[in-house]
Amino acid sequence: MNKEQFIAFQESGHFTIPALLIEKYANLGLNEAEFIMILKVQYYIQRGIFFPTPEQLSEQMSISTTSCTSMLRSLMQRGFLHIEEFQQDTIMYEKYSLKPLWERLYDSLQHEQAAEHKLLEKELENSLYTVFEQEFGRPLSPFECETFSIWLDQDYHDPIIIKAALREAVISGKLNFRYIDRILFEWKKNGIKTIEQARNHGKKFRQHQQKDRSAENDSHKDYVRKVPFYNWLES
Incomplete structure (x- = not known):
């Protein structure tokens, strides 16, 4: 209304x-x-x-x-x-x-709702810091904290999306802020705003990577088969 x-x-x-x-x-x-x-x-x-x-x-x-x-x-x-x-x-x-x-x-109610939303965002932000420190196994550095602030205050990434990007980095075995920043950049470029969209995009990306690795392994196998076997012991 x-x-x-x-x-x-x-x-x-x-x-x-x-x-x-x-x-x-x-x-x-x-x-x-x-x-x-x-x-x-x-x-x-x-x-x-x-x-x-x-x-x-x-x-x-x-x-x-x-x-x-x-x-x-x-x-x-x-x-x-x-x-x-x-x-x-x-x-x-x-x-x-x-x-x-x-x-x-009406304006008073809108103000109260905005204040409640801001408080909820702050709580999510604080819990997000904790999740990152738990995954990294250490306190975040000043540079990492600054990057965190940029994600929230300048790039306007939802805390839930940031957490999803962290999960993707963990799954990919590339736990660093530069990789997470790249994930967030790609998601924003592709209009990904919900956790479900992020999951689907990550799943497709990993499937694509697996196909590339499989094709690369097959090409190596073909190359090995083309090299003639030479028995040095019978020479």
């Missing part, structure tokens, strides 16, 4: 959003009184009262009309609420809109 769909869903009259708002309102910078005010405005909008007065809002709240007016002004100044115009039967009306609130809530 993108931002436009998210906002349209909230504006369509569904009242499922408060569960999310209950969880996140403090993170957005709203206090409890402001949170209730937001709910009251949404409640009136859904009843078809698009521009409730401070008097109407304070009727069922424990704060005065003056406090309601002040709070509404504060919510608009801080970007949680705004007033927009709409036309009905050639007459222009004003109404409250909670679109700014939904936008901020």
